[in-house]
Ligand SMILES: NC(=O)C1=CN([C@@H]2O[C@H](COP(=O)(O)OP(=O)(O)OC[C@H]3O[C@@H](n4cnc5c(N)ncnc54)[C@H](OP(=O)(O)O)[C@@H]3O)[C@@H](O)[C@H]2O)C=CC1
């Protein structure tokens with residue numbers, strides 16, 4: 001298979017955020033827009049890092065006046081921050097526009113008119129960024145609509161995850177995307193790659209030879225990527241019920257995080273090399289065995305408005321992934337993510353081999369040490385290690401040294417979407433997924449997709465069905 005060209009910067013776009021820019025956000029009334037993307041735009045405005053002249057057009061199938069859309073975004077900021085009062089709200093709001101009536105090949109709704117007016121306001125040399133914050137099932141038709149209405153040429157386009165919903169739909173979508181756009185125009189998001197702490201996993205590994213030297217099957221017994229949420233899905237039942245935890249989180253964010261851990265040292269830490277290293281790791285993922293996947297649904301899920309009474313959608317998924325290469329052969333990568341769980345935690349953990357695993361007789365029964373990165377907010381690095389118990393009785397005890405990763409002088413950590421939007425403007429692909437890695441991810445889950453296990457019930461506020469615990473044996477989940 002010939003890899004699609006992946007260039008760090010478009011030959012046709014200058015790596016600057018100075019060009020007047022119109023962002024069109026499809027799905028602007030949705031959960032992603034309210035919780036993550038609109039706050040990031042406002043944060044960029046607060047930081048003075050948007051282009052000097054810009055507009056943000058929210059696109060949706062319903063109808064809203066520009067003023068109603070501004071109120072809608074203000075309410076989202078009041079709920080999720082940054083607070084409007086903490087930034088240049090009035091100036092920001094004046095740049096917000098809404099184009100209703102949807103956007104399809106047959107009917108572009110109000111978008112062409114609103115876009116033309118915004119471009120006219122901003123002058124001749126306007127950059128247009130299309131941002132698809134809509135459910136993945138709508139990506140293909142929207143891409144076709146770009147071609148029909150002549151909106152592809154000279155623009156940049158940002159696809160949310162999941163890019164596809166199966167190997168087949170991924171191929172269909174990507175073929176259309178490659179037909180309509182040049183690869184240099186396309187950005188495929190996985191916002192976990194933009195977490196500050198995700199970047200810490202990479203930099204901690206390569207800046208510390210002691211860490212780099214144990215980052216392999218000789219010393220690591222298990223790798224765990226565990227994203228637990230107390231969050232419900234009531235606000236976005238229709239998207240969620242059609243998607244489920246496995247597609248929403250596992251084949252997307254958790255596969256990318258697992259690949260971040262698993263990757264070979266990249267040639268350098270530049271955008272192209274990082275993306276290529278992750279993609280290469282994904283290509284070594286073994287096809288998932290459906291017997292090593294556990295799906296769960298929290299009790300009460302089907303009572304949510306908009307969820308069918310007989311829905312079998314998974315709200316939790318856990319699996320064991322094997323990576324067939326010299327560094328990781330035989331090391332299980334345990335991935336788990338679910339809604340309505342016990343806690344909000346996002347962790348990448350390397351469980352190291354115990355003295356017994358390494359054939360040592362001294363302190364053979366000592367617990368395995370762990371190196372664990374919390375991905376929440378600014379992140380933290382927690383190293384749990386066995387030490388002597390103080391006092392005359394002696395014995396061993398495990399203690400944890402915790403290093404907050406945002407506890408240093410300098411700017412505060414930025415929201416992931418702040419990084420992503422800036423990187424789209426500058427053409428830097430280090431935080432974006434690569435098409436070959438995505439193809440490998442969909443290939444790895446293809447057999448599972450045709451043969452999904454039964455969905456098991458779990459009580460809200462727990463760690464999921466017991467079968468998920470068993471995946472970690474003979475070890476156990478770090479979060480428990
Ligand atoms: N929510 C989150 O935390 C995150 C979501 N994502 C991704 O963002 C995308 C959107 O997710 P989210 O915002 O949660 O989903 P929502 O269900 O909230 O949908 C977003 C918006 O898309 C529009 N929409 C729905 N169906 C269609 C359709 N068939 N065609 C065109 N537009 C449609 C709706 O707006 P209207 O009715 O106004 O047209 C809706 O408000 C998904 O791909 C998701 O995976 C990524 C990271 C985080």
Ligand SMILES: O=C1O[C@H](COP(=O)(O)O)[C@@H](O)[C@H](O)[C@H]1O
Pocket residue numbers: 229231248
């Ligand atoms: O992509 C998604 O991510 C969020 C979790 O991301 P966070 O940045 O809010 O922690 C998840 O809740 C959502 O279901 C999913 O679509």
